[in-house]
Structure formats: structure tokens, C-alpha cells
Amino acid sequence: MSAGLTVVIGGGGVGKTTTSAALGLALARSGRRVLVVTVDPARRLADALGVSLHEEASTIDIDGAPLWARMPDSSRSLDRFVDWLLPEPEARARLRSNAMYRELGDALAGVHELVAVGQLEQDVASGGFDEVVLDTAPSRHALELFDYPGKIGRMLEARTMAFAAGLGRLAESTLETRPDERGLFAWGKRRAGELVSGLLGKEAVLATGALFLELQGARERWLELVQQSEARLASASTRYVVVSATSGAALDDASYLARQLRERKLATTALVLNRCRDGSRALPVLDAAHPLAAMVGELRDEDARLGAQTAAARRRLERERRSPTVLTCLPSLDASDPRRILLELASALEREAWVPRAR
Amino acid sequence: MTGHVRQRVVFVTGKGGVGKTTVAAALAHRAAARDGRAILLEIEDGRAAERALTGSPRVELVTLTFADALVGAIGRLLGSRLLGRALVKQRSMARLLDTVPAVRELVVLDEVRTLAANDPEATVVVDLPATGHAVDFLRVPLAGARFLRVGPAARMCEAILDELVLSPSTDIVVVGTAEPVVARETLELCQRLLSGLGRSPALIVQNRVPRVPTQAELDAAHLHAAADPALLPLLELLAERKQLALLAARAREELQLASGATLRVVADFIVDPSAAQIAEALA
Numbered sequence: 001m002s003a004g005l006t007v008v009i010g011g012g013g014v015g016k017t018t019t020s021a022a023l024g025l026a027l028a029r030s031g032r033r034v035l036v037v038t039v040d041p042a043r044r045l046a047d048a049l050g051v052s053l054h055e056e057a058s059t060i061d062i063d064g065a066p067l068w069a070r071m072p073d074s075s076r077s078l079d080r081f082v083d084w085l086l087p088e089p090e091a092r093a094r095l096r097s098n099a100m101y102r103e104l105g106d107a108l109a110g111v112h113e114l115v116a117v118g119q120l121e122q123d124v125a126s127g128g129f130d131e132v133v134l135d136t137a138p139s140r141h142a143l144e145l146f147d148y149p150g151k152i153g154r155m156l157e158a159r160t161m162a163f164a165a166g167l168g169r170l171a172e173s174t175l176e177t178r179p180d181e182r183g184l185f186a187w188g189k190r191r192a193g194e195l196v197s198g199l200l201g202k203e204a205v206l207a208t209g210a211l212f213l214e215l216q217g218a219r220e221r222w223l224e225l226v227q228q229s230e231a232r233l234a235s236a237s238t239r240y241v242v243v244s245a246t247s248g249a250a251l252d253d254a255s256y257l258a259r260q261l262r263e264r265k266l267a268t269t270a271l272v273l274n275r276c277r278d279g280s281r282a283l284p285v286l287d288a289a290h291p292l293a294a295m296v297g298e299l300r301d302e303d304a305r306l307g308a309q310t311a312a313a314r315r316r317l318e319r320e321r322r323s324p325t326v327l328t329c330l331p332s333l334d335a336s337d338p339r340r341i342l343l344e345l346a347s348a349l350e351r352e353a354w355v356p357r358a359r
Numbered sequence: 360m361t362g363h364v365r366q367r368v369v370f371v372t373g374k375g376g377v378g379k380t381t382v383a384a385a386l387a388h389r390a391a392a393r394d395g396r397a398i399l400l401e402i403e404d405g406r407a408a409e410r411a412l413t414g415s416p417r418v419e420l421v422t423l424t425f426a427d428a429l430v431g432a433i434g435r436l437l438g439s440r441l442l443g444r445a446l447v448k449q450r451s452m453a454r455l456l457d458t459v460p461a462v463r464e465l466v467v468l469d470e471v472r473t474l475a476a477n478d479p480e481a482t483v484v485v486d487l488p489a490t491g492h493a494v495d496f497l498r499v500p501l502a503g504a505r506f507l508r509v510g511p512a513a514r515m516c517e518a519i520l521d522e523l524v525l526s527p528s529t530d531i532v533v534v535g536t537a538e539p540v541v542a543r544e545t546l547e548l549c550q551r552l553l554s555g556l557g558r559s560p561a562l563i564v565q566n567r568v569p570r571v572p573t574q575a576e577l578d579a580a581h582l583h584a585a586a587d588p589a590l591l592p593l594l595e596l597l598a599e600r601k602q603l604a605l606l607a608a609r610a611r612e613e614l615q616l617a618s619g620a621t622l623r624v625v626a627d628f629i630v631d632p633s634a635a636q637i638a639e640a641l642a
Contacts, residue, residue: 011375012374014375201507283592284587
């Protein structure tokens with residue numbers, strides 16, 4: 001049985017990771033086996049949970065509810081991914097010694113996404129979990145995660161792969177003129193190949209060509225992964241949660257992401273508005289003559305401003321929300337202990353209808 | 360500075376949601392006040408910057424898209440923008456460029472380099488992606504130069520390094536807040552800048568630091584809360600604030616020690632300060 005998947009997206013600094021962890025905790029408290037995975041290169045998930053996290057899933061006990069969490073290490077994940085992609089040791093060794101793979105393999109945005117997609121599918125299909133919560137990197141990077149399977153799919157079309165491999169041949173002599181390739185398209189391809197070879201230099205083109213040849217060998221395996229990932233992301237059972245804070249930039253990001261999801265025909269389960277304040281902080285109104293009047297007044301003003309900002313944000317999201325997407329507001333907590341925040345947010349999420357109940 | 364000396368290029372980075380774009384707008388605002396004009400460069404999406412720039416008419420906002428940067432960079436390599444456009448449009452090539460790592464970062468950086476070189480009298484403030492990605496972003500030309508070694512693309516990587524990323528007339532500004540989690544990530548970012556690029560930020564901005572209650576205010580609050588239980592929530596709130604201020608001060612010391620950078624605090628604003636307010640705090 002594969003797990004249910006929840007993808008959590010949102011702009012930078014809106015509390016995506018804390019929301020993901022709290023949602024994971026709410027699901028864990030309902031008796032499910034839950035894995036929370038973060039693709040975010042920052043350490044926020046570990047901080048939110050108050051533990052250190054690794055490549056392998058580790059169990060965390062939060063008030064008696066066991067929760068699994070994992071934070072992929074980009075270079076080690078890439079190695080593991082290559083192990084899976086190329087079962088043959090010699091092909092693996094060739095790939096690892098390829099100059100392009102060595103220099104450009106890790107530490108690049110696109111590679112994180114690629115590896116994340118591969119591992120996510122393995123996590124979900126492993127049978128070890130009932131629910132997987134995916135905490136994505138901020139904003140546009142989250143969307144790259146969705147685009148990557150398709151991009152790789154297009155690149156893996158025989159024509160593009162042959163072109164890349166042809167670049168390698170080109171570096172040594174000129175592109176072989178295949179008798180079955182005539183006309184403007186073939187000419188354009190040859191011309192493009194010559195240009196690229198001139199720009200990148202012979203060795204780089206050879207390395208690039210060799211890399212693509214190696215990957216071409218793993219084409220079937222890769223395409224299978226692409227299809228599975230696309231099916232998983234498009235599945236009606238996959239939940240998408242868009243997280244926002246009350247600031248204008250965060251709301252813009254949330255609207256943008258919700259629109260992008262709609263364009264991809266993916267349904268947003270919930271819009272979560274984080275750090276809501278109702279402007280009713282329990283501070284008394286003091287008489288002007290009271291020695292604390294100025295300070296309390298200042299704090300009440302601040303609370304009122306944040307309350308107004310929350311109200312405006314709610315109105316905007318309510319207006320932009322399309323049925324059946326639910327708007328969920330989570331409170332801003334005056335606390336610095338991450339576990340206390342997590343427990344309170346998990347309790348708030350448990351009251352929401354879109355969060356599955358205990359079975 | 361006018362005439363032959365080139366103005367600075369300023370890369371602004373930091374964890375998401377700390378007010379990075381607003382600080383970038385504030386820096387551009389200040390440079391424009393000093394020099395008459397400045398450029399704020401956004402990557403892919405300039406709406407947040409547009410909002411932050413309200414009231415800074417002398418800052419020119421440039422939004423750079425990957426597609427344009429790609430045509431520009433490849434056009435420069437080929438010596439013809441037309442040829443660049445044709446190559447980028449070629450179907451197999453387009454798919455390759457879309458998927459091959461590093462292309463995006465390289466062409467965007469080369470576009471920044473060109474923009475700065477063509478307009479040496481303006482300070483160019485670049486709003487970089489959030490932490491984690493930022494160091495990787497700036498490291499791409501290093502890896503590219505090592506991998507390519509020879510040819511025009513290798514020279515492009517070297518030019519980006521010499522004239523932009525490692526240039527003494529380029530500054531890196533890191534933005535953080537008083538929150539402990541953010542402070543820790545800011546410190547990590549500084550360490551990664553140093554280990555990955557051999558660079559330290561010229562300036563670290565600690566944004567949104569709440570006003571610290573004075574000792575007299577705290578004493579008064581305690582005194583009155585003892586007599587009036589309605590004031591007990593005030594004590595809790597002030598204790599939280601004091602704790603946050605303490606952590607923020609400690610984070611500043613650590614950052615100072617680790618980076619040697621100048622530190623500036625944008626204090627007394629728990630609600631998002633505007634670019635003009637930040638510009639004032641940075642003065």
C-alpha cells in the first residue's frame with residue numbers, strides 16, 4: 001500500500017516547515033505512520049522539531065506520538081540516486097569519474113529537485129508509511145519540483161539524447177551526417193552542434209556527450225520514475241497545501257502558487273494563513289495617568305496593527321479562494337520554544353475538516 | 360564617485376521572509392540619494408520589489424528573466440544576438456538548456472555582469488535567491504570554469520568571477536532577523552560564503568528587531584502587575600521580548616566574530632518596516 005502524500009508549498013519565511021511538522025504531528029497523533037521530508041536546503045525542519053535530522057528517516061517522539069522525519073543531504077542523495085539509476089557498477093564508476101558530473105553534479109538547484117522527486121517516489125511507495133508530508137523549498141523552487149519530471153521526460157526523448165551524445169562525437173571530428181537526416185532540421189541540428197562545440201571547448205563537450213550517453217543507458221528506468229512521479233503528483237488523493245503569512249509579499253507568493261497549481265490542474269486542499277492575530281491581546285486599557293500607559297498603549301497599537309493586517313490577509317485569501325479549497329488560519333504564538341509551538345499548531349490543525357481523523 | 364571609477368555591485372541575500380527585497384530596495388534608495396540614480400535588479404519576479412520601491416523614483420527596477428538572459432549571454436558568446444536567439448530556439452538545444460544544471464545561474468550572472476559593465480556610474484543592487492541557494496548560485500561560475508577550462512564559455516565564467524563575484528568592487532549584504540532560528544541560518548550562510556567563495560559579507564542587516572523594554576519600564580511593570588493581575592500578560596510579553604532582544608544581541612556578536620562584517624540593526628519594528636524606514640536605520 002503506498003502512502004498518502006501532502007505537498008506543502010509557500011513563499012520564503014511563511015512557516016512552511018513548522019506547518020509541515022505540525023501537520024505531520026497531527027496525523028501521527030491520529031495513529032498513522034507519518035514521514036515528514038524537507039527539500040529545503042536550510043535546517044528549518046530540524047529546528048522546528050528540536051532535533052538533528054539526517055539522510056535516513058529517524059523517529060522523533062513528540063508527547064508520545066512517534067513521527068519519522070528525514071532531511072536529504074544533497075550530495076549523498078545524489079550518490080544514492082545514481083546507485084538506483086545505474087545498477088551496473090561499471091556504468092556508475094564511469095559516471096562518477098565524468099568531469100561534468102564531478103564539477104556540476106551537486107550544489108546546483110536543479111539537481112536537488114531531481115533527486116528529491118526520485119526519493120519522494122521511493123518514500124511514498126515503500127509501504128513503510130501511511131502518510132508522507134513533503135516540505136518544499138520556497139516559492140519558485142517548489143514549482144521546479146513539479147516541472148522536473150516532465151522536463152526530464154522531454155529531454156529523454158530519443159532525439160534530444162542523440163543530439164547530446166552527437167555533441168560528443170562532434171568534438172572529435174564533425175557531426176556524422178546520417179543519410180536519413182536531411183533538410184533544414186538536420187542542418188539546424190548540425191549547425192547548433194558546431195556552435196556549441198566551439199563555445200564550450202572539445203573536452204567539455206566530450207564530457208557532456210559521455211554523460212548523456214551514460215544516462216541514455218538508464219533511460220527506461222528514468223522514464224518509469226518520471227511517469228510514476230507525474231501520476232503521483234496528479235493523483236486525486238495527493239493534497240496540496242499552500243502556506244502564507246499575512247504580509248503582502250507572502251500573500252502574492254501564495255496567490256501565484258495557487259494559480260500555478262490550478263494551471264497544472266492540481267487541486268489546492270487548503271490555504272493556510274500563518275501567524276494570525278485577532279488584535280485582542282489580553283492587555284488592559286490604562287488610564288493616561290498610569291505610569292505604564294505609554295508602553296501598554298504601544299503594545300496594544302502594535303497588536304491592533306497586526307490584527308488589521310491579519311484581517312486584510314484573510315479577506316484577500318477568502319476572495320481568491322476557489323471551492324473546494326479550505327482557508328485555515330493558524331495563530332501567531334508568543335513563544336520561542338519550538339516544541340510548544342508545534343504542539344499548539346498540531347492541535348489547531350486537528351480541528352480542521354481536511355485533516356484526516358483518527359481511524 | 361563619478362567618472363571612471365565603477366560604482367559597486369551589491370548582492371543582497373538571506374533566509375526567505377526576512378525582508379531581503381525591502382532591504383535591497385532600501386540600499387538602492389540610499390545609493391540613488393547619494394549618486395542621483397541606482398539600479399535594483401530582481402530575478403524572474405519584480406512585483407515585491409516594485410511595492411518596496413514606492414517613493415524611490417530615482418531607482419530603476421530591472422527584472423531579469425532566464426529566457427532573456429539566455430539569449431543575451433549566448434548572443435554575446437556568439438557575437439550575435441540573432442544567432443543566439445536561433446540557437447536557443449533550436450528544439451533539442453532548448454530542451455537541453457532547460458534541463459542541464461548551471462546554465463540558468465551562469466547566464467543570469469553574465470547578464471548582471473554586462474548590465475553593471477555597461478552602466479558603470481550606477482550602483483547595481485541584486486536581490487539574490489534565499490539562503491542555501493544563494494551560495495550555490497554564486498559558486499556556479501567557479502565550478503563552470505573548472506569544468507570547461509578552455510573556450511569562450513570558460514572565459515565567460517572567468518569574467519563573471521573576476522568582474523563580478525570575486526571582484527573587490529562587489530559587496531555581499533546578508534539580511535537576517537532577531538529570531539534564533541534565522542540567526543543560526545544567517546551564521547551558516549556567512550560560513551558557507553567564506554568556505555565556498557572565500558568572501559565575507561560587507562554588511563549584515565538584522566531586520567525587525569523589536570524594541571527592548573528598558574529596565575525602568577520592566578521594574579514599573581513588575582511593581583504594578585503585583586497590584587493589578589490584569590497586567591500579568593504584560594509581564595509575560597515583556598519577558599518574551601527581553602529574551603528575544605538578548606538572543607538577537609548574542610547573534611550579532613557571533614556574526615561579528617565570524618564575518619568581521621559591519622552590523623546594522625533595524626530596531627523598533629515588529630511589523631514590516633518600509634524601504635524608506637530601513638534606509639533611515641542604515642544611515
